[in-house]
Amino acid sequence: MKKNGVQSRWSLAVTLHLLLAAIVHQGFATVAPPTAAPTTTAAPHKDPSNPEKGNYVVNGKNDTACLLAAIGVQLNVSFSSVSQNQTVQEVVNIQPSATNSSGSCDTDSASLRLMTTDVQKTNLTFNFTLNTTSNKYYLSEVALSAAWPDMKDPVSVRNTSLDYLRGSLGYSYMCRDKQTLFVSKDFSMNIFQVQVQPFGLTGNQFGAAEECQLDEDDMLIPIIVGAALAGLVLIVLLAYLIGRKRSHAGYQTI
Numbered sequence: 568m569k570k571n572g573v574q575s576r577w578s579l580a581v582t583l584h585l586l587l588a589a590i591v592h593q594g595f596a597t598v599a600p601p602t603a604a605p606t607t608t609a610a611p612h613k614d615p616s617n618p619e620k621g622n623y624v625v626n627g628k629n630d631t632a633c634l635l636a637a638i639g640v641q642l643n644v645s646f647s648s649v650s651q652n653q654t655v656q657e658v659v660n661i662q663p664s665a666t667n668s669s670g671s672c673d674t675d676s677a678s679l680r681l682m683t684t685d686v687q688k689t690n691l692t693f694n695f696t697l698n699t700t701s702n703k704y705y706l707s708e709v710a711l712s713a714a715w716p717d718m719k720d721p722v723s724v725r726n727t728s729l730d731y732l733r734g735s736l737g738y739s740y741m742c743r744d745k746q747t748l749f750v751s752k753d754f755s756m757n758i759f760q761v762q763v764q765p766f767g768l769t770g771n772q773f774g775a776a777e778e779c780q781l782d783e784d785d786m787l788i789p790i791i792v793g794a795a796l797a798g799l800v801l802i803v804l805l806a807y808l809i810g811r812k813r814s815h816a817g818y819q820t821i
C-alpha cells in the first residue's frame with residue numbers, strides 16, 4: 568500500500584512538471600523570434616515605430632482647458648509620389664515636439680487642430696460633437712491637409728460623417744490599444760494610447776475614464792488564462808489530497 572502513496576506523489580510531480588513545461592513552452596513560443604529567414608522580399612514601404620504620445624490642450628474663453636487630448640498619431644496617406652512617379656502609401660508619425668496645437672470650443676462642438684512644423688507639413692483637425700439629448704460626444708469630423716516634399720500635389724481630405732471615440736459628457740474617452748480610424752480611401756489614421764475629453768472638463772483635468780471595448784476584450788484573455796490555471800491547480804491539489812487520503816487509509820488497513 569505504501570507504493571500507492573509513492574505513485575500518487577510521483578504522478579503529482581509529473582503533472583506539475585507537465586504544467587510547468589506547458590507554461591514555459593507557451594512563454595517561449597510567444598517570445599522566441601522566428602528562425603532567421605533570409606529577407607529576400609523587401610517591404611514595399613517602411614513602417615515607422617509607434618508614434619510618440621502628445622499632450623494637447625485647448626483653452627476656452629475663460630482661460631481654462633475646454634479640450635484635453637493625450638494621443639499618439641500615425642498618419643497613413645496615399646499620394647502621388649514625385650520620386651517614384653506613382654501612387655504610394657506612406658506612414659508618418661506626428662512628432663509632438665514639432666507640432667503646434669490650437670482649437671476652439673462651443674457648447675455642442677469642439678475642435679483640436681494640430682499643425683506640424685517639420686518638413687512634412689501637415690494640418691490635422693479633429694472635430695468633436697456633443698449630442699445634447701443623449702449627453703454623448705464623439706469624433707464627428709477629421710480633416711487633413713498635407714504638403715510633403717515628395718507629393719506631386721498637396722493632399723486635402725475631409726470626412727464630416729464620422730463616429731469614433733464615443734464618450735459620455737463629463738468623462739474622458741480612453742483606449743490603450745491601437746485603433747485605426749478610417750477617414751477616406753486615401754487616408755486612415757492609427758492612434759495609440761488615447762485619452763481625450765472634448766467637453767465637460769473641470770479644473771484642467773480629465774474626468775474619470777471610460778475605457779474602450781478593445782481594452783476590455785484584451786483584459787478577457789488574461790482572465791480566461793488565469794481562471795484555467797486556477798482550475799488546473801485545483802485539480803492537481805485535489806488529486807494530491809485524494810492520493811494522500813488513499814495512501815493514508817492504506818496504512819490503517821495494514
Ligand SMILES: *[C@@H]1O[C@H](CO)[C@@H](O)[C@H](O)[C@H]1NC(C)=O
Pocket residue numbers: 627628629631
Ligand atoms: C469656464 O467656462 C466654462 C464654459 O465655457 C464653464 O463651464 C466653467 O465653469 C468656466 N470656468 C470658470 C473658472 O469660470
Ligand SMILES: *[C@@H]1O[C@H](CO)[C@@H](O)[C@H](O)[C@H]1NC(C)=O
Pocket residue numbers: 614643656658755757
Ligand atoms: C496603410 O493603409 C493601407 C491601405 O489602406 C494598408 O494596407 C496598410 O496596412 C496601412 N498601414 C498601416 C501601418 O496602418
Ligand SMILES: *[C@@H]1O[C@H](CO)[C@@H](O)[C@H](O)[C@H]1NC(C)=O
Pocket residue numbers: 652
Ligand atoms: C511617369 O509615369 C507616366 C506613366 O505612368 C509616364 O508617362 C511618365 O513618362 C513618367 N514620368 C517619369 C519622369 O518617369
Ligand SMILES: *[C@@H]1O[C@H](CO)[C@@H](O)[C@H](O)[C@H]1NC(C)=O
Pocket residue numbers: 666667684
Ligand atoms: C509653434 O509654436 C511655437 C511656440 O509657441 C512658435 O514659436 C512657432 O512659431 C509656432 N510655429 C508655427 C508654424 O506656427
Ligand SMILES: *[C@@H]1O[C@H](CO)[C@@H](O)[C@H](O)[C@H]1NC(C)=O
Pocket residue numbers: 698699700701
Ligand atoms: C442624439 O441622441 C438621441 C438619443 O440617443 C438620438 O435619438 C438623436 O438622433 C441624436 N442626435 C443626433 C444629432 O445625432
Ligand SMILES: *[C@@H]1O[C@H](CO)[C@@H](O)[C@H](O)[C@H]1NC(C)=O
Pocket residue numbers: 676677678692693694708709710725
Ligand atoms: C471642423 O473642422 C473644420 C476644418 O475642417 C472647420 O472649418 C470647422 O469650423 C470645424 N467645425 C467645428 C464645429 O468646429
Ligand SMILES: *[C@@H]1O[C@H](CO)[C@@H](O)[C@H](O)[C@H]1NC(C)=O
Pocket residue numbers: 682688689690712713714
Ligand atoms: C496649415 O494651416 C496654416 C494656417 O492656416 C497654413 O498656413 C498652412 O499652409 C497649412 N498647411 C497645409 C499643409 O495645408
Ligand SMILES: *[C@@H]1O[C@H](CO)[C@@H](O)[C@H](O)[C@H]1NC(C)=O
Pocket residue numbers: 725726727728729730749750751752
Ligand atoms: C467617411 O467615413 C465614413 C465612415 O467611416 C465612410 O462610410 C464614408 O465613406 C467616408 N466618406 C468619404 C468621403 O470617404
